Amino acid sequence: MTLALDTTPRVRRTRVLPGFRLTLGITLAWLSAIVLIPMIALVSRAAGVGFDGLIATATDPRVLASFRITFGASLIAAAINLVFGSLLAWALVRWRFPGRRLLDGFVDLPFALPTAVAGIALTTLWAKHGLLGSIAEAQGWRVAFAPPGIAIALVFIGLPFVVRTVQPVLEELEPELEEAAALLGASRLQTIGRVVLPELIPALLTGFTLAFARAVGEYGSVIFIAGNRPGQTEIVPLLIVTKLEQYDYAGAAALAVLMLAVSFVMLLAINLLQTWATRRHAR
Amino acid sequence: MRAERPSLVDPWPLRIIAGLLIFAFVALFLALPLWTLFAQAFAKGTEAYLRAIDEPAAWSAIKLTLTVAAIAVPLNVVFGLAASWAIAKFQFRGKQLLTTLIDLPFSISPVISGLVFVLLFGLQGWLGPWLRAHDIQVIFALPGIVLATVLVTFPFVARELIPVMEAQGTQEEEAARLLGASGWQTFRRVTLPNVKWGLLYGVLLCNARAMGEFGAVSVVSGHVRGRTNTMPLHVEILYNEYNLTAAFAVASLLALLALATLAAKAALEWRGRTEIAS
Amino acid sequence: MARPDGDRIVTIEALGLEKRFGAFAALRGVDLKVEPGELLALLGPSGSGKTTLLRTIAGLERADCGQVLYEGIDADTISLRDRRVGFVFQHYALFRHMTIADNIAFGLKVRPRRGRPPRAEIKARVEKLLELVQLQGLGGRFPAQLSGGQRQRVALARALAIEPRVLLLDEPFGALDARVRKELRRWLRRLHEEIHVTTIFVTHDQDEAFELADRVVVMNDGKIEQIGSPAEIYDQPATEFVYEFLGGANRLPCRVEAGVALIAGTRLATDLPRDFSGEAIAFVRPHEIGVTRPNGHLDDLAHVRSILPIGPDARLDLEHQSGHIEALVPREALDAAGIGVGSRCAVRIARARVFRASS
Numbered sequence: 001m002t003l004a005l006d007t008t009p010r011v012r013r014t015r016v017l018p019g020f021r022l023t024l025g026i027t028l029a030w031l032s033a034i035v036l037i038p039m040i041a042l043v044s045r046a047a048g049v050g051f052d053g054l055i056a057t058a059t060d061p062r063v064l065a066s067f068r069i070t071f072g073a074s075l076i077a078a079a080i081n082l083v084f085g086s087l088l089a090w091a092l093v094r095w096r097f098p099g100r101r102l103l104d105g106f107v108d109l110p111f112a113l114p115t116a117v118a119g120i121a122l123t124t125l126w127a128k129h130g131l132l133g134s135i136a137e138a139q140g141w142r143v144a145f146a147p148p149g150i151a152i153a154l155v156f157i158g159l160p161f162v163v164r165t166v167q168p169v170l171e172e173l174e175p176e177l178e179e180a181a182a183l184l185g186a187s188r189l190q191t192i193g194r195v196v197l198p199e200l201i202p203a204l205l206t207g208f209t210l211a212f213a214r215a216v217g218e219y220g221s222v223i224f225i226a227g228n229r230p231g232q233t234e235i236v237p238l239l240i241v242t243k244l245e246q247y248d249y250a251g252a253a254a255l256a257v258l259m260l261a262v263s264f265v266m267l268l269a270i271n272l273l274q275t276w277a278t279r280r281h282a283r
Numbered sequence: 284m285r286a287e288r289p290s291l292v293d294p295w296p297l298r299i300i301a302g303l304l305i306f307a308f309v310a311l312f313l314a315l316p317l318w319t320l321f322a323q324a325f326a327k328g329t330e331a332y333l334r335a336i337d338e339p340a341a342w343s344a345i346k347l348t349l350t351v352a353a354i355a356v357p358l359n360v361v362f363g364l365a366a367s368w369a370i371a372k373f374q375f376r377g378k379q380l381l382t383t384l385i386d387l388p389f390s391i392s393p394v395i396s397g398l399v400f401v402l403l404f405g406l407q408g409w410l411g412p413w414l415r416a417h418d419i420q421v422i423f424a425l426p427g428i429v430l431a432t433v434l435v436t437f438p439f440v441a442r443e444l445i446p447v448m449e450a451q452g453t454q455e456e457e458a459a460r461l462l463g464a465s466g467w468q469t470f471r472r473v474t475l476p477n478v479k480w481g482l483l484y485g486v487l488l489c490n491a492r493a494m495g496e497f498g499a500v501s502v503v504s505g506h507v508r509g510r511t512n513t514m515p516l517h518v519e520i521l522y523n524e525y526n527l528t529a530a531f532a533v534a535s536l537l538a539l540l541a542l543a544t545l546a547a548k549a550a551l552e553w554r555g556r557t558e559i560a561s
Numbered sequence: 562m563a564r565p566d567g568d569r570i571v572t573i574e575a576l577g578l579e580k581r582f583g584a585f586a587a588l589r590g591v592d593l594k595v596e597p598g599e600l601l602a603l604l605g606p607s608g609s610g611k612t613t614l615l616r617t618i619a620g621l622e623r624a625d626c627g628q629v630l631y632e633g634i635d636a637d638t639i640s641l642r643d644r645r646v647g648f649v650f651q652h653y654a655l656f657r658h659m660t661i662a663d664n665i666a667f668g669l670k671v672r673p674r675r676g677r678p679p680r681a682e683i684k685a686r687v688e689k690l691l692e693l694v695q696l697q698g699l700g701g702r703f704p705a706q707l708s709g710g711q712r713q714r715v716a717l718a719r720a721l722a723i724e725p726r727v728l729l730l731d732e733p734f735g736a737l738d739a740r741v742r743k744e745l746r747r748w749l750r751r752l753h754e755e756i757h758v759t760t761i762f763v764t765h766d767q768d769e770a771f772e773l774a775d776r777v778v779v780m781n782d783g784k785i786e787q788i789g790s791p792a793e794i795y796d797q798p799a800t801e802f803v804y805e806f807l808g809g810a811n812r813l814p815c816r817v818e819a820g821v822a823l824i825a826g827t828r829l830a831t832d833l834p835r836d837f838s839g840e841a842i843a844f845v846r847p848h849e850i851g852v853t854r855p856n857g858h859l860d861d862l863a864h865v866r867s868i869l870p871i872g873p874d875a876r877l878d879l880e881h882q883s884g885h886i887e888a889l890v891p892r893e894a895l896d897a898a899g900i901g902v903g904s905r906c907a908v909r910i911a912r913a914r915v916f917r918a919s920s
Contacts, residue, residue, distance in 0.1 A: 017456050018466030020373050026365035027381070030358075034434050035387055038399030041409055045402050084308040091305050094293070105549045106313055111488070112541035114495025115393075116515040117534040120522050121316040124323055124531075131315065156312050175288055176654035179621050182290040184668035184723055185642040188297060194671070198658040217392025220497035220515070224522065237394035241502060244398060249407050256395045263390070287582070289623050290641060 045253035057254045065231040066239045067262065069147060073235075074215035077154030081211045082204060085162025092163070093170040110159050115220025122153055123225040145227030150235065153221040158211030165207035166200055173199055205274045209267060216263050320538050323531035335521075335529035336536065343509045344517035344533070350425070351500075351513060352493040355432040359489055360482070363440025367478075368470075370441075371448030372456065382445070388437040396434045397502025400427055423505030428513065431499040436489045443485030447478045484551050491544040495537055571632040571726045571759060572597055573618060579626035580613055587613040588624065589783035595727075595761060600753050602774035603763045606806065610783040611763045612731055618761065619646045619729050631726070647725030647758070651732040653716040655704040661715050662687050662700035668723035690718040693752070710741040717749075721756070730762035734769065746773055767807060771795065779803050801916045804844040811850070811886050817841045817915065825881050826861025827910035833917065840918040843910075847889035851909040852877065854898045861907045868895070868902055881908060 049057070057063060091097075092104050110118065126133040126144040136143045143149050173196065181191040219237040227233045236259050243252040293301075325332055335341065366385060370378060388396060402408050404421035414421060421427045455477070459469040475482075497515040504511040506520065514537055521530035573595040580588040587610045595601055603611035616622045618629055620641050629636040636644065656664050663670075665687045669678055678686070691697050694714035704712055713733065720728060733749070734742040750773050753760055764770050770777045771791040779786045779794060779802075786806075787799040798804045805812070815824045820835040822828070824843045833841070855862055863886065866878040875895055879886040886908065900906045 017372050017453060017460065017469075019368060019470070020375075023365040023369040024373075024375075026362065027369050027385075030362045030365075031381075031384060034430070034437055035384065038403055038434065039387075041402045042395070042399045084304065087301055087305050088308065091301065094291070095298070101549070103309065105545050106309075108545055108548065109313055109317065109541065112491045112495075112544045114497060114515045114518075114534075114537045114541070116497040116518050117320065117495070117537050117541075118316060120518065120530060120534060121320040121323075124527070125315055125319045131319065132311070152312075156316065159312055174652070174654060175291055176650045176652065177656065179288065179290050180648065180650060180654040180719075181656075181667070181671075182641045183619060183621070183644075183646050183648045184671065184719065185645075186667070186671040187642075188294055190671045194667075195656055198656075201658075213390050217390075217395070218498075219392060219394045219501075224519075237392045237498065240392075240394050240398060244401060244502060247407065249402060249405065252398055253402060256392075256398055260391065260395070267390070288621065290621055 042253055042256060045250060046257035049250045049254050053250070054254055054258070057251060058258055062230050062234070063236075063239065063255065063258075066234045066236045067259075069150065069233060070216060070236045070259075071262065071266075073147060073150040073154055074212050074218075076151045077158055077215050078208050078212035080151070080155050081158045081162045082208050085159065085207060085211075086166050086200065086204060089163045089166040089170055093167060107160050107163050110157050115157065115218065116224070118156055119153060119221040119224035122156060122221065123149070126152060126225065144225050145229075145233065147233060149225040149227070150222055150233060153225050154215040154218060157218050157221050158215050161210040161214065162204065162207030165203045165210065169200055169203040201277045202274055205270060205277060209270045209274075212270075213263060213267060216259070317538070320531060321535055323527060324535040326531075327528050331528050332532045332535075335526075335532035338529075340509050340512070341517060341529075341533055344512045344514045345536075347425075347428070347510075347512065348494050348514040351428050351432050352490055354429050355436060355493045356486060356490050358433055359436055359440050360486060362437070363442075363444055363485060364482075366441040367444035367448050368474075371445050371451075372453050385441050386438050388434055393435055393496065393498030394502055397431045397499035399434070400430050400503055422503050423507065423511055425511070427503035428500050428511065431503045432493050432496055435496050435499045436492045439489035439492065440482070440485035443481050443488070444478055447481035448474070451477050480551055480555050484548065487544050487547055487551075491541060494540060572630075573727055573759065573761075574630040574633075575614070575618065575627065576630065577627035578614065578617055578624045578629070580610075580617060580622060580624050586783050588617065591627070591780075591783070591785055593778060593785065593788070595759060596776075598757050598759055599775045600750075600773060601759075601761045602770035602777045603761060603780060604765070604767060604770040604777050604806075605780035605786075606765060608782075609780040611765075611778075611780045614780070615729050615731055615761060615763050618727075619648050620644055621648075645723055645726045647720030647723060647728040649713070649716045649720050649728075649730040649733055651735050653704075653712045653736075655712055655715060655719070657704050659703075660700060661696065661702050661704065661707070662691070664704065664715055665690050665700075665719045665722050667719060686722065690722055693721070694718040695748075708741075709737050710745055713737065713745060717752075721758075725758060728758050728760040730760070732763055732765070734764075734766075742769075749773065779806065781806070798844070798914065801842060801844070801919075804914065810844040810846045813843045813845060813883050813886070813913075814918070815841050815843045815883070815915065817917075822913070822915045823860075824910050824913050824915075825863075825883055825886065825908045826858060827908070829910060829913055829915075831913075831915040833915060837917070841915050842918050843913045843915045845886075845910055845913045847876065847887045848874075849910065849912040850886065850888035850890070851894070851911060852879075852888060852890055852898065852900060852906040853909060854900070854907065855905045856907050858907065861909070863906055863908050865900060865902055865904050865906060879906070879908065 046054070088107065092100060092107075123144055124130050126136070126149055128134065128137050128144070130144070133144055141148070143152065177195050177199070178191050181195045182188075186194065217237060219235075219241075222235055223238055226235060226238070228238055236255065240252045240255050240259075243255060370382060401422055403410055404414060404427060405411050406415070408422075421430070451474075455473050456469050459473045464472065495515060497519070500513055501516055501519070504513065504516055506512060506516060508520065512520065514533055518530050518534045518537070521533065575591055575593040578588045578591040579586075589610075591610070591614055593614075603614060605611045613622060617624050620636060623637075631639060631644065656667065659667070666683050669683045669686065687700060691700055694717055696711060696714055696718070699707065699711070704715065707715065734745055737745065746769060762773070774791065776788060777791055777794050778788050781802045786802050787794055794803065795807065798807060804810050813824055815822050816839070817831060817833055818838050820831055820833050820837055822831050822841060822843060824845065831841075852863075860882070863879040863881040866880055869876040870892060871889070873892060874889050875892045877888040877890060879888060888908070895901075898906070
């Protein structure tokens with residue numbers, strides 16, 4: 001991977017400001033040391049297993065199962081966040097109620113709370129004898145140490161993304177659009193569905209993508225609640241750690257690269273969808 | 284203003300249904316987990332809580348966490364300032380690519396962030412044999428933990444600063460230069476005061492993540508109790524040993540850090556708003 | 562579009578409307594009766610309450626006090642859908658994710674199934690409306706692909722699609738450049754003659770109000786200053802504010818004795834009560850002032866500062882002891898009297914409107 005950076009500023013005018021070469025130098029050096037070189041190490045190590053090795057890794061039943069559970073639970077969690085996150089954003093922007101500012105601040109809790117802490121709290125809450133787990137158990141639902149537990153952890157860590165991407169768009173939305181719709185005879189639900197929602201689609205997709213991407217890579221909050229049974233509740237990051245603990249560096253690297261590739265393809269697809277959705281809006 | 288527009292008011296049935304859904308969601312995913320955390324930490328009383336924290340392994344974990352943050356955060360501040368200056372104040376080819384690469388650590392799994400350093404510096408890693416010959420330990424030691432933490436928190440400061448600096452434009456700096464200020468003076472007296480709240484905000488988020496990082500650190504640390512255990516790792520060990528009170532006690536410290544970060548963030552946002560308003 | 566049925570054109574009344582936004586009083590007791598089919602302008606400076614009045618009539622604001630009546634019925638009891646108000650927002654508020662045709666059809670498509678016209682009819686009506694606003698063939702475009710003037714007309718077509726009983730326009734030409742604005746103004750006047758729907762529009766531009774409207778409502782500080790035809794407003798401004806707002810008039814301090822004012826040496830009867838004596842303000846338009854050769858009196862004597870020819874007339878800048886006076890006189894008269902820059906002249910006031918000096 002080579003960086004073709006042309007270090008001459010395009011606009012001469014900005015030349016009056018100093019430090020371009022110095023700061024760009026620091027940036028590139030640090031970026032290379034911390035991000036690029038390690039990534040190259042990862043890719044080259046994965047390449048070491050060869051194409052056949054990669055295919056063998058990818059088609060291993062245990063790996064396939066872990067991909068299924070990781071991406072499946074992430075999609076479900078991101079979808080739940082899409083619905084509830086936009087509701088929450090709507091309430092925070094449009095409604096006035098006591099404790100609104102407090103709630104607004106707490107939305108970021110999953111960003112700030114260490115994942116391991118979230119993990120043990122969620123596990124205790126949803127375990128068989130936990131506050132919510134005992135209720136679920138009485139209904140015959142197994143949450144902790146089962147796939148639903150993974151989804152719950154992933155909902156938690158992805159919660160702020162949709163809220164924080166939708167919120168500013170809602171705040172900036174011209175109120176006249178809704179007034180126009182109301183005067184044209186639309187009911188409130190029609191206005192929300194046909195006028196507001198289409199305006200939010202790009203932000204919703206962005207929030208969904210971010211929540212999804214975060215969920216796919218998540219480790220700390222999931223491993224406590226997942227149960228980690230191979231083939232059933234074992235997520236890809238955990239499988240990578242397992243391989244690493246068995247000193248299977250090449251296998252871990254191959255798995256990591258596969259995971260990055262699948263994420264990349266999915267993010268690309270969502271990005272394309274978003275471009276398609278925003279293109280009509282281009283002013 | 285918006286709240287006063289009658290045609291924008293949601294009808295009551297809609298509010299009640301949506302409100303109940305939101306309440307349930309917030310209770311399940313925010314309030315109850317937080318409550319569980321503190322309830323468990325104090326389940327056996329304050330004394331047990333204090334005993335769980337005042338214990339050599341806990342202290343060494345706290346010390347290590349503070350040390351790691353004290354190294355990783357300043358490094359990322361210097362990098363963030365440099366990167367945002369170059370990106371926000373100058374036009375150059377490849378800028379978009381550079382911004383994307385800076386954001387990259389956000390979109391990779393923390394486990395991979397740890398893995399890459401094992402692949403570089405581990406026993407079977409690229410530099411493993413050489414490091415071993417020179418008796419330098421990176422993996423399963425402080426340097427590895429710091430590296431993994433730096434990678435995970437890499438984008439935080441830069442990401443907060445770039446938009447603030449871009450919004451500021453270059454006119455003030457240009458004016459300062461034309462008035463005879465040196466480059467360093469311009470930066471210190473014109474740029475820095477303009478971006479100080481954004482910078483502080485970035486530092487807060489960076490620090491919270493640095494102290495709380497689990498996955499990446501877990502991969503490189505080796506879990507040597509009393510030596511390479513950070514607070515989150517210590518929580519994990521206690522939890523896996525079924526020492527729940529102690530696990531939640533240490534976890535509650537991290538939770539307090541998170542709450543303090545949220546409070547500071549809210550204060551900063553409030554401050555930013557009033558400064559703009561005045 | 563067919564001429565609307567008689568029952569669609571309604572009388573709208575505002576009775577004692579009051580509206581506050583926090584500490585700011587936007588409407589302070591407004592009474593207004595809008596006649597069926599008329600084109601009414603709400604004219605005033607920004608903050609005068611004209612937009613709030615329009616939005617209150619539409620039902621977009623709820624008055625703190627007072628009532629809006631549609632054909633004698635309290636509008637609060639009529640839902641927004643049933644009011645059938647066509648509203649054109651200043652920035653159009655077009656739905657940018659919908660095509661022009663979908664924008665126009667919106668009001669028809671959201672009707673409950675029973676009242677909704679069949680698909681083919683909606684399509685035909687959209688086509689007709691596109692024709693009416695001269696945007697044939699652009700139905701498939703998105704708002705972002707149109708010019709400001711075109712968007713404005715789309716907004717109008719969208720408002721007309723629901724066959725409104727009243728059409729309300731908030732600063733309809735405010736966001737357009739001067740040339741497009743003039744064109745659209747003429748076009749809107751013609752359109753109104755064609756469809757004859759009761760129309761109220763808000764503007765801060767008096768030319769716009771006078772050129773378009775049947776009647777003009779001048780507003781200031783949350784109250785109505787004057788209602789009348791453009792000619793009435795121009796010829797007989799009712800208040801000091803209207804004079805000031807219309808602009809161009811000289812504002813001369815003067816003294817009134819028993820109802821008669823002495824303005825720059827001219828004695829004129831006023832509308833003030835016979836028994837009123839005291840300080841007053843006279844408003845005199847430039848063309849209501851004549852100049853003659855100095856006649857030996859001191860109190861009508863003025864000094865000619867400058868002369869600016871405007872066609873057959875000339876604009877004079879006069880320095881009088883009561884202040885600066887602007888006069889518009891035929892150039893012939895100047896030549897006949899031998900008045901030039903730097904010379905002295907006597908001022909004759911032909912007409913003036915006198916108001917008691919406030920406090």
